[in-house]
Amino acid sequence: MNLANLKPGEHGKITKMGAMGPLKRRLMDMGVLVGEKVKVEKIAPLGDPIEVTIKNYNLSLRKKEAEGIEVEVVK
Amino acid sequence: MRTQKNADCGLRIADLKSEIANPKSEIKTITVAVAGNPNSGKSTLINAIAGTRLYVGNWPGVTVEKKSALFEYEGTNIKLVDLPGTYSLSPYTQEEIIARDYLVHEKPDVIVNVVDATNLERNLYLTVQLLELGIPVVIALNIYDEAEKKGYKIDTKAMEKILGVEVIPTVATKKMGLDNLLKAITNITNSVSMHRPKKLNYGSDIESSVSIVEKQIQNSYSQLSEKYPLRWLAFKLMERDSHVMEEINIENQSFIEEATRHLKKAHGEDMESIMADARYAVAAGLTREVLKKPEFKKMELTEKIDKIVLNRFLGIPIFLAAMWLVFKLTFDVSAPFGDWIDAMTAGPFRRWAEVILGFAHAPAWTASLATDGIIAGVGFVLVFVPVIFAMMFFITFLEGSGYMARAAFVMDRAMHSMGLHGKSFIPMLLGFGCNVPAVYATRVLENPRDKALTSLLIPLMSCGARLPVYVVFIGAFFTAYVGTVLWSLYVMGIALAVLMGIIFKRTLFKGESPMFIMELPPYRMPSFRSLMIHTWEKGKHFLIKAGTYILAVSILVWFLLNLPWGVEHKKDSYLGKMGQVIAPVLAPLGFGNWEAASSLVSGLIAKEIVVGTMGEIYVQKAADENKETPTLTEDLKEMGTSFAGAVKDSAANLISTFGMASLSSKESTEETKERTPLRDVIKGQFTPLTAYAFITFVLLYMPCIVVAIAMRQEFGTWKWFGIAFAYQMVLAWVVAFVIYQGGRLLGLG
Numbered sequence: 174m175n176l177a178n179l180k181p182g183e184h185g186k187i188t189k190m191g192a193m194g195p196l197k198r199r200l201m202d203m204g205v206l207v208g209e210k211v212k213v214e215k216i217a218p219l220g221d222p223i224e225v226t227i228k229n230y231n232l233s234l235r236k237k238e239a240e241g242i243e244v245e246v247v248k
Numbered sequence: 249m250r251t252q253k254n255a256d257c258g259l260r261i262a263d264l265k266s267e268i269a270n271p272k273s274e275i276k277t278i279t280v281a282v283a284g285n286p287n288s289g290k291s292t293l294i295n296a297i298a299g300t301r302l303y304v305g306n307w308p309g310v311t312v313e314k315k316s317a318l319f320e321y322e323g324t325n326i327k328l329v330d331l332p333g334t335y336s337l338s339p340y341t342q343e344e345i346i347a348r349d350y351l352v353h354e355k356p357d358v359i360v361n362v363v364d365a366t367n368l369e370r371n372l373y374l375t376v377q378l379l380e381l382g383i384p385v386v387i388a389l390n391i392y393d394e395a396e397k398k399g400y401k402i403d404t405k406a407m408e409k410i411l412g413v414e415v416i417p418t419v420a421t422k423k424m425g426l427d428n429l430l431k432a433i434t435n436i437t438n439s440v441s442m443h444r445p446k447k448l449n450y451g452s453d454i455e456s457s458v459s460i461v462e463k464q465i466q467n468s469y470s471q472l473s474e475k476y477p478l479r480w481l482a483f484k485l486m487e488r489d490s491h492v493m494e495e496i497n498i499e500n501q502s503f504i505e506e507a508t509r510h511l512k513k514a515h516g517e518d519m520e521s522i523m524a525d526a527r528y529a530v531a532a533g534l535t536r537e538v539l540k541k542p543e544f545k546k547m548e549l550t551e552k553i554d555k556i557v558l559n560r561f562l563g564i565p566i567f568l569a570a571m572w573l574v575f576k577l578t579f580d581v582s583a584p585f586g587d588w589i590d591a592m593t594a595g596p597f598r599r600w601a602e603v604i605l606g607f608a609h610a611p612a613w614t615a616s617l618a619t620d621g622i623i624a625g626v627g628f629v630l631v632f633v634p635v636i637f638a639m640m641f642f643i644t645f646l647e648g649s650g651y652m653a654r655a656a657f658v659m660d661r662a663m664h665s666m667g668l669h670g671k672s673f674i675p676m677l678l679g680f681g682c683n684v685p686a687v688y689a690t691r692v693l694e695n696p697r698d699k700a701l702t703s704l705l706i707p708l709m710s711c712g713a714r715l716p717v718y719v720v721f722i723g724a725f726f727t728a729y730v731g732t733v734l735w736s737l738y739v740m741g742i743a744l745a746v747l748m749g750i751i752f753k754r755t756l757f758k759g760e761s762p763m764f765i766m767e768l769p770p771y772r773m774p775s776f777r778s779l780m781i782h783t784w785e786k787g788k789h790f791l792i793k794a795g796t797y798i799l800a801v802s803i804l805v806w807f808l809l810n811l812p813w814g815v816e817h818k819k820d821s822y823l824g825k826m827g828q829v830i831a832p833v834l835a836p837l838g839f840g841n842w843e844a845a846s847s848l849v850s851g852l853i854a855k856e857i858v859v860g861t862m863g864e865i866y867v868q869k870a871a872d873e874n875k876e877t878p879t880l881t882e883d884l885k886e887m888g889t890s891f892a893g894a895v896k897d898s899a900a901n902l903i904s905t906f907g908m909a910s911l912s913s914k915e916s917t918e919e920t921k922e923r924t925p926l927r928d929v930i931k932g933q934f935t936p937l938t939a940y941a942f943i944t945f946v947l948l949y950m951p952c953i954v955v956a957i958a959m960r961q962e963f964g965t966w967k968w969f970g971i972a973f974a975y976q977m978v979l980a981w982v983v984a985f986v987i988y989q990g991g992r993l994l995g996l997g
Contacts, residue, residue, distance in 0.1 A: 202336035
């Protein structure tokens with residue numbers, strides 16, 4: 174299960190960061206860390222990118238970037 | 249300087265004497281670097297403090313804007329340097345490298361860290377990294393009013409205690425807390441040693457590793473510990489920070505590996521991730537301790553707006569409506585002022601120059617140079633000023649309000665398919681009005697690759713200056729299909745931009761496309777003062793920097809057109825001669841004559857000039873106008889009333905934009921029905937097929953000189969203009985060739 178699989182309104186908890194190098198560092202700098210809770214808010218009208226809430230702010234990222242972030246669904 | 253002073257003892261004694269007599273002369277100058285996240289209100293804060301004293305330039309070697317200001321506050325000279333807004337100090341983005349290089353190498357006396365009080369944790373992540381540098385820090389806890397409104401309670405005293413820095417609540421948009429902030433800054437410099445920030449504890453395992461690395465650096469590389477903040481350098485070595493590693497180039501790195509091995513093993517991660525985790529852990533812990541939030545969160549305004557603005561069905565229509573509005577406002581509000589400037593330089597200023605030169609008995613060629621070259625050139629520069637002001641105003645508004653990020657979010661998928669970023673849409677759209685502000689608008693893109701690719705494609709957006717050329721030819725040949733022919737040109741430009749985008753993505757810009765990790769900041773009303781300062785800076789910059797270039801080029805073109813002095817026929821001028829040389833190249837496109845070729849060359853200045861040159865070449869000049877020359881007072885009166893007219897028109901356009909009434913399309917169809925002598929001549933010189941090939945060529949060939957200068961200014965190199973020039977020439981030739989030869993094969997010629 175990765176972040177791109179979550180539907181709008183669903184919550185998840187990050188279990189693993191699959192990204193590498195600059196992308197991983199950038200995501201971590203933005204607060205996308207293992208153990209962090211994340212909620213998918215919206216999908217853009219054209220289907221990509223997605224908007225998530227993390228660390229109490231709103232972040233958008235492309236699905237391809239979200240695919241590298243493993244999550245478990247949190248009810 | 250110093251050695252000179254030392255040599256001259258007399259001077260030193262005199263200096264000392266005056267210092268004793270006047271203690272004020274020992275004014276200290278301190279350097280203050282301002283750091284903070286994007287959207288933390290940093291630039292509003294800088295504008296509020298420094299205002300018009302801001303000096304805008306570039307960071308050396310890159311095109312990232314550098315703002316600085318020098319002013320006096322209570323007996324201290326403060327040199328303020330605005331660092332690029334960053335979320336972190338990683339070695340990956342241009343902005344981050346600039347910020348850290350400045351902090352490490354220039355060693356400012358104080359760092360002012362602007363922190364968004366409504367988004368404490370993520371902002372403190374940067375604070376934590378700044379504290380590693382050991383430079384005194386003052387935190388401006390900005391947007392404090394919004395945090396209070398949300399019911400946040402922030403214990404600033406506790407924050408000060410934990411971090412060892414002063415924390416000053418500020419509201420930059422209302423100029424609140426700025427005095428306290430400046431006081432805190434000057435206090436620090438009076439007793440630096442007391443204001444060293446605390447060493448934050450990253451956990452015992454990391455701390456023991458870092459102290460080992462620190463010791464090693466001190467023992468084996470003592471020269472480095474003088475140059476760099478020790479703790480910071482130790483962390484960078486542990487993280488194997490590519491930028492620092494390259495800079496210091498140490499041979500034996502095994503001690504780093506030894507010191508970090510157990511950490512990597514215990515965490516099962518690379519050191520960079522371990523450190524990011526540790527820093528966020530500190531930021532999160534700190535946030536927990538100082539921030540009390542209300543238990544129930546209200547649905548916030550931003551959420552409510554986004555529910556509509558980013559809605560699956562409404563998102564795109566709202567986006568398109570917003571873009572239409574920005575486009576209309578930018579061009580409609582500025583157009584009357586541009587026209588006014590145009591009329592003034594072509595009318596009164598020109599006449600006055602003629603009169604003055606007449607009195608001075610200047611030779612005819614100097615009069616021509618002064619009026620056709622210099623005054624026309626100055627007018628040409630000034631005409632762009634209103635539209636650049638208007639563009640900057642609306643772009644800054646979009647960015648400051650938070651909608652820019654939403655526009656990128658909505659459009660990213662479509663733009664990404666051509667290798668662009670969602671934000672590229674806005675500069676591209678502005679290109680339909682004028683490519684010049686469009687190129688300047690690429691500054692909304694942070695990534696240099698996105699900026700360059702967008703700028704390369706902008707000239708394919710058919711700008712307003714090309715319309716007069718279309719109008720003349722459509723009027724001569726296609727009066728029955730005005731709409732269709734015009735539409736086909738605009739669509740062709742867009743289709744070719746998509747095609748070229750895909751080609752460039754796979755060739756020139758091969759490799760990973762930049763990431764799209766973007767904050768969607770809360771909607772906020774940008775302060776009017778900040779908007780005006782930004783707009784003014786940009787307009788001024790254009791006038792001074794671009795203006796000089798444009799003026800020089802327009803004088804050069806005057807020489808081309810008129811030299812050798814006294815030519816009777818345009819064919820014998822340099823321009824005519826150039827046309828004769830180029831004509832054979834254009835022959836396969838159906839318009840291989842010197843007249844067409846010369847007109848196309850003159851289009852380098854601005855594409856609408858193609859029509860003007862054609863008029864001069866094809867149509868014998870009408871007999872001297874017998875108009876009476878107005879007097880000076882009449883001229884002045886005219887200037888005043890027509891400026892008032894421009895203000896009125898601009899306001900009327902503003903109103904009609906919101907009233908959704910557009911007159912422009914009606915006007916252009918009327919224009920196409922008019923009969924002009926040029927149109928009659930063109931009818932004899934072109935066929936419908938060659939005419940269509942010609943206007944296609946005008947659509948696609950080389951960007952005009954002002955676009956070239958805008959590209960030079962934005963990128964600091966002629967490279968991108970060179971590429972645009974080359975590919976557009978080839979593209980225009982190929983497309984016109986296909987149209988003409990294809991048409992002939994189909995029996996249309």
